[in-house]
Amino acid sequence: MNAPGTTEPTEAITRARAGDAEAWGELYREYAPPIFRFCRRALPTREDAEDATMEIFMKLKGKLGQYDMTRSFTAWLYKVAANHCWDTLRRRKIRQDKETEDLENVPLEHPDPNQLDRLIEERTSEEVRKALNKLGARARMALVMRYYSDMSYDEIADALGVRRAFVGVVLLRARHELRQALENTALAAGGAS
Amino acid sequence: MSEKPETMKHLDEMTCLLYIERQLDRARAMEVSGHTQECDACRTLMRALERESRLLTRAMLEEEEPLPGRLAQFQERARKSMHWIWGVVFGLAATGAYALYTTYIDPWMQQLEQAGFGGSNLLGLLMYQGLMWKGWQSLVTFLEVLAMLTLVGLGALIFRRRIRRGSALAVVFAGFCTLLALPAPAGATETRGGANPTVHSEETIKGDIYMSGERVRVEGTVEGDVFAAGKDIDIDGHVKGDVISAGRYLRIRGTVDGNIRSAGNTAIISGTLGKNILWFGDAVTVDTTGKVGGGVTMFGDTLAIDGHLGRDVLFFGNEVNLNGSVGGEVRQKGHMLIIGSGAQVDGPIHFEGDHPATVSASAKLASPVEFKQTEHRKPYRESGYYIWQVIWAAAYVLFGLVLFVLLPNFSSDAVRSAEQYAAAAGVGVLVGFGLPIAACIACITVVGLFIGLSTLFLWYGALYYGAVIIGALVGQWLMGRTSEQWPLIGHMAVGVVIVRLLTIIPHVGWVFKYGAALWGLGAISIAVYRRFQPMLAPSLPSAPYQSPMPPSSPVGGAVPL
DSSP: OOOOTTTHHHHHHHHHTTHHHHHHHHHHHHHHHHHHHHHHHSSSHHHHHHHHHHHHHHHHHHHHOOOOTTOOOHHHHHHHHHHHHHHHHHHHOOOEEEETTTGGGOOOOOOHHHHHHHHHHOOOHHHHHHHHHHHHHHHHHHHHHHSSOOOHHHHHHHHHHHOOOHHHHHHHHHHHHHHHHHHHHHHHHHHOO | OOOOOTTTOOOOHHHHHHHHTOSHHHHHHHHHHHHHHHHHHHHHHHHHHHHHHHHHHHHHHHHSSSOOOOHHHHHHHHHHHHHHHHHHHHHHHHHHHIIIIIIIIIIHHHHHTHHHSGGHHHHHHHHHGGGOOGGGGGTHHHHHHHHHHHHHHHHHHEEEEEEEETTHHHHHEEEEHHHHHHHOOOOEEEEEEEEOOEETTTTTESSEEEEEEEEEEEOOOEEEEEEEEEEEEEEEESSSEEEEEEEEEEOSSSEEEEEEEEEEEEEESSSSESSSSSEEEEEEETTTTOOEEEOOOEEEEEEEOOEESSSSSEEEEEEEEOOSSSSOOOOEEEEEEEEOOEEEEEEEEEEEEEEEESSTOEESSSOOOEEEEEEOOOGGGGGHHHHHHHHHHHHHHHHHHHHHHHHHHHHHHHHHHHHHHHHHHHHHHHHHHHHHHHHHHHHSSSHHHHHHOOOOOHHHHHHHHHHHHHHHHHHHHHHOOSHHHHHHHHHHHHHHHHHHHTSSTTOOOHHHHHHHHHHHHHHHHHHHHTTTTTOOOOOOOOOOOOOOTTTTOOOOSSOOO
């Protein structure tokens, strides 16, 4: 897993672990923007994302000693961020129990590929971001973990506290919700015009 | 590509998704791949899903918002702020501790020692010497209490990591209560109630006795302490310990070897008291036949001494009438001091009041009365007022420092709760006024006395803690949000100083003072409530854990369908 546009700053990590404040500054400057964007996608408001970013970096100070240098720092950092964001959402009770009841009932039929293709073709990135904001917490979190930070199914399962076998179901359901939100937006726009 | 045969089934969407996400095992992946070679619809679906994935990634990665300035400056600001905040925190804390000790504690201890209470036992006096709970008597020395609090703090730290959501606090608190209960008196303790509970003249009570009723009478001998609550309390017999009472009248016609620690309307001592009187109430009279071996400390309206007092008088109230003898000094802050012809005072007399003392020419005084006129100037015009404000601010910071170190997570939660402005203020008003009423109701019953007083004590402390919480919130408004312990303490110090500055604004300062206390109290209450809320249960049905796929297999792993 690679961070969007980052390479592993091994030396800075080593120095930061030894308590070098400058190294901390380097890590912060390099990773704060992608982590903020991650939080911005996962959490409901900009203020929440700002708070979460600061809290994640403060948490990082205490956790850096636990980081295994042989593995990807970026992946580890995203895992910390994902856990923090999910904890935040869960504490606020945004997580809806209703979502779990429907997990077993995700439709497995063959959707109309051409219709899906058209829907994707006509949508812009901005529309997708707006639609993402309308999703349930778990759906949004799953999509962000998978398609923003490229986390594996195992990592997503760990973060969300679900069985690995359900991650695909959660992702598929999230896509369905997203499509529905995009269609609703299109209908609303059509009605308004 | 060929058309789909009639018997050939399309792939479901989940399989297609898992295929493009490389989550199918090799055999199934080959099967799916073969199918898509022949089926246009499934191939189109897979392409659509892939495009959907790319669209999602692109939409999420696009940087439409720059990094907020708060975050850009966060690292630098947090680091810089520490340089001067810590100077402020430790400076104020040291000033507060020193000033409180030299200005309040030390002179008071000296005064109390002069009044016959023993300076090393200040906490014992504050705890009312076992009025409500006898076990305090074995725990009252400062070092014991300090050691106990340290143990409780350590216990909280240890258990906080093991047990979640405040239940640790409950366990530690329960343990603390158990600890307090352990040194309770092992000797025999008797309880008497009814309309007129009496220890008859021929009776001897070997230990302590608890008595409550309309008229409480001790005519016999009590070898321990007497705890009495009633309308009229008469001690005509012999009490070898202390008399601890709450009632309208307390009359001592017999002998008490120990102290009187009481609250009530009137006390009349016409018998013999071996030690001291501590009285909260309207009037105390030491009759002409009365003899008190120690001194009197009184917070009330009138003190009249016609008999003999062995040591000092410390009085805060309205009027003192001296017609008997006082073996030590007299120190009064009040309205009037009248020294009659029969008075004899062996020590100095310090009187601060509105009018000079009225002294009979026949009175025998060791030295003339030192009179100090009470000044009623506006406090804002005095420099001492501002010095005291600094001292108070320092004391608040010190108090906050201790609490934020002992309860870092809870304090952080309370600050967050304070951000729910309306809820915190509403709950604050409710708890601020409702809790003391509830505590007073609890105090009415003997069973609930300890609980009621503990609640009142906690409520009072929480008002100050609330002001500290609001200070932290104000600091957060000014210097940015943080949930890290030490920066939060730094923000708290700055915020507390600002809140204290607001409270000294003439005419409206009280609004800030009480507003902050109630608002903070509400935030604390909400934080406590949340701590005891049950956690959300995991929302998925439990199932055996499946081991993750080996990372080396590109399309490995079991199909979850």
